[in-house]
Amino acid sequence: MGNNKYKVLIVEDDRTIASFIQTILETNGYQVLTAERCRQGILVFTSHLPDLVVLDLGLPDMDGEEFIRQIRSVSTVPIIVLSARTEEADKVSALDLGANDYMTKPFGTGELVARIRAALRTSRHAGLIPELPGGNFVAGDLVIDFDRRQVTAAGKSIHLTQTEYNILALLSQHTGKVLTYAAIIREIWGGMDDGSVKKLQVNMANIRKKLGCRPGDNRYFINELGVGYRMLDE
Numbered sequence: 001m002g003n004n005k006y007k008v009l010i011v012e013d014d015r016t017i018a019s020f021i022q023t024i025l026e027t028n029g030y031q032v033l034t035a036e037r038c039r040q041g042i043l044v045f046t047s048h049l050p051d052l053v054v055l056d057l058g059l060p061d062m063d064g065e066e067f068i069r070q071i072r073s074v075s076t077v078p079i080i081v082l083s084a085r086t087e088e089a090d091k092v093s094a095l096d097l098g099a100n101d102y103m104t105k106p107f108g109t110g111e112l113v114a115r116i117r118a119a120l121r122t123s124r125h126a127g128l129i130p131e132l133p134g135g136n137f138v139a140g141d142l143v144i145d146f147d148r149r150q151v152t153a154a155g156k157s158i159h160l161t162q163t164e165y166n167i168l169a170l171l172s173q174h175t176g177k178v179l180t181y182a183a184i185i186r187e188i189w190g191g192m193d194d195g196s197v198k199k200l201q202v203n204m205a206n207i208r209k210k211l212g213c214r215p216g217d218n219r220y221f222i223n224e225l226g227v228g229y230r231m232l233d234e
Contacts, residue, residue: 005031006030006031006051006052006120007030007031007032007033007048007049007050007051007052008025008030008031008032008033008050008051008052008053008054008116009032009033009034009035009041009044009045009048009050009052009053009054010022010025010032010033010034010035010053010054011034011035011036011037011038011040011041011053011054011055011056011059011064011067012034012035012036012054012055012056012082013036013037013056013058013059013060014056015036017056017105018034018036021054021082021112022034024109024112024113025113025116028113030116033048033050036059036060037059037060037061038059038061038062038063038064038066038067039061039062041053041055041059041067042067042070042071045071045075045077049077050077051077051078051120052077052078052079052080052116052119052120053067053071053077053078053079053080054080054082054112054116055067055068055079055080055081055082055099056081056082056083057081057083057085057090057094058083058084058085064081064083064094065093065094065097068081068094068097068098068099069097069098071098072097072098078100078101078119078120079098079099079100079101080099080100080101080102080103080112080115080116080119081094081099081101081102081103082103082104082105082107082112083102083103083104083105084104084105085104086104088226088227091224091226091227092180092182092227092228095178095179095180095183095227095228096180096182096183100119100176100177100178101115101118101119101176101177101178101230102178102227103115118176118233119176119177121176121233135147137169137172137173137175139172139175139220139231139232139233140219140220140232141153141154141155142211142219142220144168144169144172146169149165151165151168153211153212153220154212156212158210158211159210160207160210161203161206163188163203164203164206164207164210166188167184167188167200167203167204167207168207170184170187170188171184171221171229171230171231172231174231175231175232175233176230176231176232176233177230178224178227178228178229178230179228179229179230180227180228181196181197181200181227181228183228184200184228184229185197185200188200204223204229218232219232220232
């Protein structure tokens with residue numbers, strides 16, 4: 001598929017899995033670096049500055065969450081967690097620390113490569129939308145005009161409340177990344193209370209309805225059940 005020049009660091013202590021992922025990525029044109037321990041992974045990252053990291057959490061020397069903490073203190077490089085941990089709390093914790101995505105083992109190779117492509121696309125365009133965005137966000141037939149605070153879908157003007165618009169704009173600024181319920185709630189309402197998640201879900205349901213999405217229609221964003229929401233970029 002050609003050499004796309006991207007460097008991917010795999011931090012995984014299971015050599016069989018690491019070798020399998022390396023073969024998949026090299027077949028798809030990626031340059032691959034590997035590390036079996038957290039500290040080694042941090043050293044390889046610092047030395048080679050990869051474009052993306054695929055990270056296991058259950059590492060021999062320390063938990064992979066420590067890798068996320070240290071890397072996030074110096075870099076915004078995409079981190080995709082690939083872990084045998086399936087508990088919701090583990091997913092939320094890793095995403096809140098700054099992981100861009102979370103996949104559980106066993107995993108589909110096609111899905112892994114697709115998520116890597118999506119994370120790299122988002123990273124490549126990072127910085128084009130400032131903290132207070134201007135210009136347009138476009139994903140398929142969805143257009144957000146940040147300057148005018150207007151939204152159109154399939155050429156039709158969509159009338160959102162201020163809260164609904166703010167949620168949609170926030171998701172668009174983090175395209176391809178799962179934003180946890182807590183992260184969205186903190187940004188939109190400033191803090192959590194007992195009814196916060198339900199309030200967010202009601203607003204998201206209203207946004208879907210206004211965009212013309214039927215139940216199960218993932219045209220614009222995906223609900224990662226029990227975790228949060230992810231805006232799609234194509």
